[in-house]
Amino acid sequence: MTAAVIDQAVALLRAGQVVALPTETVYGLGADALNPDAVARIFALKGRPADHPLIVHLPPEAALEDWAADVPAAARALAAAFWPGPLTLILRRHARVPLAVTGGQDTVALRVPDHPLALALLRAFASGIAAPSANRFGHISPTTAAHVRDEFGDAVPLILDGGPCRVGLESTIVDLSRGAPVVLRPGAIGAADITRVTGHAPAAQRAARQAPAPRASGLLARHYAPRTPAELVNGADLPGRLAALAAHGDRVGVLALGRPLGHGLALPDDPPAYGRGLYAALRELDRGGYDRLLIEAPPQDDAWRAVNDRLRRAVATDD
Template identity: 75%
Template sequence: MDRSIARAVALLRAGKVVALPTETVYGLGADALNPIAVARIFALKGRPVDHPLIVHLPPDTPLQDWAADVPAAAHALAQAFWPGPLTLILARGPRVPKTVTGGQDTVALRVPDHPVALALLRAFGSGIAAPSANRFGHISPTTAAHVEAEFGDAISLILDGGPCQIGIESTIVDLSRGAPVVLRPGAITPQDISRLLGETTHLPGGTEPRTPGQLQRHYAPQTPAELIDCAALPARLAQLASQGLAVGVLAIGHGPADTGIALPNEPADYGRGLYAALRALDAQGHAHLLIEAPPQDEPWQAVNDRLRRAVTTVP
């Protein structure tokens, strides 16, 4: 067993917190069956205790070990998309501590698709509760350096798995109330889920369980940020500059190199670089950030969700 994995397993079994890479973002992990260890995650992040965590499972873990009344749709989605960026909300199994679920009777489960995370989960042999490895509400980390910048020596171990390949958080699907409800968009789209299940997915209706990343402001830079249409961006940039404000720009496929960062105009590539770009702009000391609004069509749904929660002003 790799020495870093062995050390991580030992720390987890001792009730400590370790940071681990996934294909989406880096996570802050603890033994999901140890309420004291899970409480350390909440304390480190400054996360409200009623905000549930996602439990990451080793491959081929029976869903019945963690969930009750598992519907056929859950097995179908797990077989099709795990390991991968899909989280399932199911009725909580009796051994799952309510510390993990934010006091709710549902549990969030997924199997991540990253070789380091999978090696750790296989070696640990049980579920690891792991929200994103950042202070609550801040920009999610997509490199080990981002995690270190957030926490320094406060975490026992950071497993470095390189940059995350997807870069935004997993799709969350609620299966605890019958018809599938997409609570958080991600790389796996509602259309992907509907095609597999042969039924239409629904949008949240106000009675769903609390889930990660659903606050109105989340994934947010410290610098005030504004989401703005492409046509209006040059005039707004000039207006702010005339006020003597240093302005950073996050553009799509183009943009002035001296004032900002340009991300690709393809949604998967944009999502992969989004959080790193926001962190870089945040570190440059601007008074204000302008973010060019992406297209509003379905392939950009997950990116647009994250951007709406990251900014203070939306067009």
């Protein structure tokens, strides 16, 4: 990617336009985080509810005090250990951060992405870029530039192509706005990593006995979802469920674990590799013209926590 393309992206951002950019997690749909009108373009393009907050991506040199009103020691330690990287910190909002970015809340979500193209853009822009995933709201997150084009066509004036995303699942979100760390969304940075750095084991939100959690990206019951109806099935039950649906006349796509089964795909029996390939596999199956998708349920241990979180939301119904 040439400097001229980065300059073009910066010019678009400064003009209040949106730009799609790669990160190590998923592709983001970015706009100037300090420009409410530009932020509104993100919501309009995605069809995203206005009360659903965005994550602000920062250059590594940014001062947290410019974006957060209170920066506890644990936040500084986590930023030093994992930024650039797939970790988002929720802190009390600085007054300069528009409420449009935070969904009207008094907290702000911040991270520094670990992708050379994203970092080059952020350094050239020299400010924060609000960037949710570059997909229609609730749909499967994009992990390639082609996925972004599939979602938006020419509605996004510039898509920076940084290749496939290295992590492939959204960042871990840790809330530090209410005292002790609470994991709102699991990701590649796990609870053991957070404990090692802060000295405190983070609580999962459902176990936290604190004030109500701030709203955060990607926490709706149904999210990251294919348009084809999908369900999670235990491996032992998968052949029987597949046979029953086929007997009913349904055309079924399968996302299996470790080995192919039926008409579909398989992902490795390894949490990082599975997470890296998950969204691309779901998109491919979603284009397959199937009546239903069956997803073999991965193990339930901590190593698979982020994958299982995404899969549960992907198969949830709107009821």
